[in-house]
Amino acid sequence: MNKCSNTSNTLKVKNIGIDTYRENIVFMRSDCHVCQSEGFTALTRIVIHYNGRSIIATLNVVHSDLLHHDEAGLSMEAMKRLTVKDGDCIAFSHLEHIDSLRYVRAKMYRKELNELHFQSIITDVVAGKYSNIELAAFISACSGENLSLNEIIGLTKAMINAGKKIKWHNAMILDKHCVGGLPGNRTTPIVVSIVSAAGLTIPKTSSRAITSPAGTADTMETMTSVEFELNEIKQIVGKENGCIVWGGAVNLSPADDILISVEKSLDVDSKGQMIASVLSKKAAAGATHVVIDIPVGETAKVRSVSDAKKLQNDFETVGKLVDLHVKVIITDGSQPVGRGIGPSLEAMDILSVLKNEKNAPQDLKDRAVTLAGALLELSGKYPTGTGNSVAKEFLENGKAWAKFQSICERQGGFREPVYAKYKYDVLSDKEGLIKAIDNRKLARVAKLAGAPKFSSAGILFLSPLGKKVNVGEVLFTVYAEAKGELDYAINYMKSDNGIISIEK
């Protein structure tokens, strides 16, 4: 396998260090003997073999001396998946038909898929067989309301089956999730601290941002490490009852991680994929009892109470079928939570609440107490009606803060989140009351400023609904790590200033 010859369909790997993110790309000279004998041209999908393993990759043809005649370049993802290094001899063959693509086409044509179809698609996705074009077609076909309840169940089960499932000693494992859309709504670290301080087990695996300026994993990473192997997570939880780590690092829902990379670039969410994504991650994480927070507001992800109730019903129905006790809480999503938007700035709010500081954002505290209270009650350990007051007590007596510090210690040590290098104050040009806030535009500004890519980038938001402001008063401050990104956020605000409405 390691000898390359001109008569066989083999070429030597050249590590050209090209990062195409999750897509496998192979670079070959148009005049190499493999392209010529096999008739490969740009965008041909090709099977590459090494040492009994194989991957599918998309061909970019090289018309230069970037490669020798006997060399092929692989993108970094392709090298990792095939486990090859510089000089290894790889073999090429034509792509056999990817059978599951016909289910993708069927879904594009609005046919109903069953669990086996989704299983087949997700298995191939996880195996890295789909190009980004094919992933985009699948995501598009499943977007919006395009999946029936049965299809959502099928997709959820397929995604659970595609990854590992963590086994815990405890019979009851708690978890929570918020259906995004609300800038700064970073309750998780507080909820985990309260619930684990109360002696319940909550091994929280969180995601990074998909289309928002920060995910919980991004925020937590400004205060401690979040990437751990499964056995390390078990050790942390064994000692502390809880953790707040990145789910992607333990490969809990590998399908989801791949789909999200393309969803992100399309900036779409879809109900079915959201439910499948959330519940498959919870099931894979070994959760038994899950509280889901759905914020509702005109510019939140879910815009009306009736939509939220439908979603609540779907979450609870699908949950039952995948053996999860799911309780959905519908909350107010009319404005940002706390003051920070972006990883570091949100982390500062969290610390302020945990430390019971006087000027801690009360709204963030209240939401964390509500969610922690719901978890305490869902566990059965605390009677209905007592959850909130117990949760509040754990927060105010400092036990949650002590627990958070212990968790950070176990996760590699606590560090203080920091402010970004560049900042820009957005001033009010009139006097009056804050009447409306466009959460989507606000999130957009934070993203343009560099969040979550740069953890200290984002927004410090100082103008909640109902607040009276004067001319020249700071409405919010934009933070950025790079001048270009600060300028870009500022330019966007100049072109579209309907972010905050002020009325006399």
Next chain:
Amino acid sequence: MNKCSNTSNTLKVKNIGIDTYRENIVFMRSDCHVCQSEGFTALTRIVIHYNGRSIIATLNVVHSDLLHHDEAGLSMEAMKRLTVKDGDCIAFSHLEHIDSLRYVRAKMYRKELNELHFQSIITDVVAGKYSNIELAAFISACSGENLSLNEIIGLTKAMINAGKKIKWHNAMILDKHCVGGLPGNRTTPIVVSIVSAAGLTIPKTSSRAITSPAGTADTMETMTSVEFELNEIKQIVGKENGCIVWGGAVNLSPADDILISVEKSLDVDSKGQMIASVLSKKAAAGATHVVIDIPVGETAKVRSVSDAKKLQNDFETVGKLVDLHVKVIITDGSQPVGRGIGPSLEAMDILSVLKNEKNAPQDLKDRAVTLAGALLELSGKYPTGTGNSVAKEFLENGKAWAKFQSICERQGGFREPVYAKYKYDVLSDKEGLIKAIDNRKLARVAKLAGAPKFSSAGILFLSPLGKKVNVGEVLFTVYAEAKGELDYAINYMKSDNGIISIEK
């Protein structure tokens, strides 16, 4: 503009000769000053500026010495679109919001789009602003029956407006189109020869294959040149009344060419996009009267007469609204037409019919006569009921053949199509009558054998429905230019031999 400095957002172009087909890709070192100051990472979409022009490209990050710190590589398409060469100094900025993507998202969510929305999408597609991921999402959202009649009209108009429209001196310009799906159905060169011999104007711009083993342009290219500038086409048509050239070369529907490159890789067709694609090309080509052939068969693109009638109605309705006289003819699509499948092999059939050879495929001749007859009648020059006999006369008296030769001369000279290097006979393993033919599988074999990429690859089909065959008799012969592709076609036939059904 041509001076690069470390303090500005500029890098020098390095031509690394990478062919990514239609997508703009930029390669930059992760540690170059632009990536660092702007915060660009893999898959970031970036605006690149040169000399007052700009393009949007997707970033592939380089972690090697492929590039110097002050260099950026561009894919060949990106270099062409930006019109830069090695050493030119290009500037970078963050991507402004691509506004039309929100209509793509709306369509993914099954909202109805209007003409302005499609106009906005198609304008951006033609400007090269969409990544392949975004194109795939749009195509997926518009696939199958996902577009309403109004949306098809909107998309068609948008696609017409996005390209040039050819103006002709003549008031009446004829055209024809076949809604694919039927291997070997290559009537166009014959129809054009008859109609232009009859003194009517038919400047035929044809496409290359999308998902089939051959397009008319591919087939015609085995006999003469097909890529011409618009003024050259006008000269040919001015002399001959007709031509058979590739539409893509004259940029008639630039949107369609880009969409097709992604559709091809997804192997999908959609009714709305098909109608928009066909009619926009006809309108852009300046046609006034168009005959459309819809073959119907169990394994053709359109499977039932009722589907064909719906499509007929949609074609005629949309046609009227874009000022085209459209006549749809529904034909038998139960088996391949002629004997050849693949560019060169189909060309041989065409020549045989035009030359009135004794063993010329009668079915191809009959279909060409029907379509030419319909065009002669649609023109008003020949009374209803006389079209077919006039067409047949032009074929049998040698005038069509003379006209075809003249057209080829004007298009750069005639050449004989040739057979491919490798061939493989598929033999009958029983005695009986040919009862059914799976056109899709047959087309698949021809494609696996290399058609249309290699023009001489394909199938010579010798077993029409109803023919009596003996054990060991050749059912069809597969032709390929590369050994690997012949093997691949053979392997596919071994794994799935339901291509031809024979019964006692």
